[in-house]
Amino acid sequence: MALLALLGSSTAWACELEVTGFARETIPGQSMSAAYLHLRNDCEAARTLVEVTAQGMDVSIHETREVDGRVQMRALKQLVVPASGIVRMAPGGLHLMLEGAALKAGQALDVVLKFADGESQTVALAVEKIGAGKHHHHH
Numbered sequence: 438m439a440l441l442a443l444l445g446s447s448t449a450w451a452c453e454l455e456v457t458g459f460a461r462e463t464i465p466g467q468s469m470s471a472a473y474l475h476l477r478n479d480c481e482a483a484r485t486l487v488e489v490t491a492q493g494m495d496v497s498i499h500e501t502r503e504v505d506g507r508v509q510m511r512a513l514k515q516l517v518v519p520a521s522g523i524v525r526m527a528p529g530g531l532h533l534m535l536e537g538a539a540l541k542a543g544q545a546l547d548v549v550l551k552f553a554d555g556e557s558q559t560v561a562l563a564v565e566k567i568g569a570g571k572h573h574h575h576h
């Protein structure tokens with residue numbers, strides 16, 4: 438009993454991130470879309486996002502960067518949300534790439550965030566219309 442209590446006290450209490458965000462409607466004829474999250478970490482430890490999943494599509498964490506005047510996207514293996522920190526995804530920067538998506542404005546999209554510590558968290562994202570002329574990237 439004493440040993441169990443000791444082990445228990447050394448394990449950090451699971452602390453959930455505060456996550457909000459939205460996904461973009463799929464452009465007719467395309468199967469690619471993107472979602473943007475705001476991840477706020479009020480926990481005492483950094484949290485490392487290692488995988489994002491959603492039913493019926495492939496999700497990857499992407500970063501858009503300008504390299505030598507060219508806009509490029511690269512996939513990130515993980516995304517660290519620092520302790521007491523915020524990570525903001527936004528068009529032209531960090532985003533979730535949704536492949537095989539068929540999303541319509543007004544729907545909700547559940548995404549599951551998986552962390553390096555084995556915890557996972559489900560977040561419901563509103564699907565929003567794409568504003569005219571706001572396409573932020575092409576594949």
Ligand SMILES: [Cu+2]
Pocket residue numbers: 499500510532533534
């Ligand atoms: Cu992308």
